[in-house]
Amino acid sequence: GQQVMQIPQYQHVQEGEDFTTYCNSSTTLSNIQWYKQRPGGHPVFLIQLVKSGEVKKQKRLTFQFGEAKKNSSLHITATQTTDVGTYFCAPHGSSNTGKLIFGQGTTLQVKP
Amino acid sequence: EPEVTQTPSHQVTQMGQEVILRCVPISNHLYFYWYRQILGQKVEFLVSFYNNEISEKSEIFDDQFSVERPDGSNFTLKIRSTKLEDSAMYFCASSEGGGQGIGYGYTFGSGTRLTVV
Numbered sequence: 001g002q003q004v005m006q007i008p009q010y011q012h013v014q015e016g017e018d019f020t021t022y023c024n025s026s027t028t029l030s031n032i033q034w035y036k037q038r039p040g041g042h043p044v045f046l047i048q049l050v051k052s053g054e055v056k057k058q059k060r061l062t063f064q065f066g067e068a069k070k071n072s073s074l075h076i077t078a079t080q081t082t083d084v085g086t087y088f089c090a091p092h093g094s095s096n097t098g099k100l101i102f103g104q105g106t107t108l109q110v111k112p
Numbered sequence: 113e114p115e116v117t118q119t120p121s122h123q124v125t126q127m128g129q130e131v132i133l134r135c136v137p138i139s140n141h142l143y144f145y146w147y148r149q150i151l152g153q154k155v156e157f158l159v160s161f162y163n164n165e166i167s168e169k170s171e172i173f174d175d176q177f178s179v180e181r182p183d184g185s186n187f188t189l190k191i192r193s194t195k196l197e198d199s200a201m202y203f204c205a206s207s208e209g210g211g212q213g214i215g216y217g218y219t220f221g222s223g224t225r226l227t228v229v
Binding site for chain 1: 160
């Protein structure tokens with residue numbers, strides 16, 4: 001079935017360093033969503049990207065959708081301890097039912 | 113801010129027993145979903161529900177699973193005869209719209225941790 005690969009699986013950074021997670025698909029995606037899950041918590045919607053080459057920013061977070069709509073990235077500038085958690089990319093499935101296909105996630109640890 | 117409410121937060125059950133996990137989606141949302149997450153792993157799709165019927169289900173969602181929206185507010189997931197491998201966190205989610213073209217962010221509940229012993 002349709003899958004997305006997310007790398008890296010884990011990332012440890014010093015507070016203040018930047019962080020990037022990448023999401024790659026072998027097929028063209030109609031759109032992609034990003035979620036954050038804090039330790040012990042539930043996924044929380046961050047953003048949706050729809051257009052080829054789209055870039056969206058939320059404060060220190062920058063989200064990109066590739067020109068071919070097969071990859072996406074999330075970049076965090078100057079990480080803080082509050083950024084700790086697992087970040088998932090989640091495109092919609094090929095059916096038209098609203099189903100999301102979650103990547104494996106990138107778990108971010110931030111050392112103060 | 114509107115929330116998706118799930119009960120119970122934790123359920124321990126004997127293998128072979130039936131469990132019902134309950135969810136109250138956001139009131140103006142039209143699409144409902146169940147996902148599960150085995151500890152430390154990714155979030156896996158189980159089923160989507162729209163207009164009082166299942167719109168899609170995964171291969172995980174076999175005959176032992178069923179969903180219902182009995183009264184217009186609650187959305188339940190029933191596992192008829194639980195197995196050890198059903199132990200996971202089960203998340204309910206809802207969205208205002210669905211489908212590829214539109215796409216809406218999901219609101220997830222806090223989950224029910226199911227432990228089968």
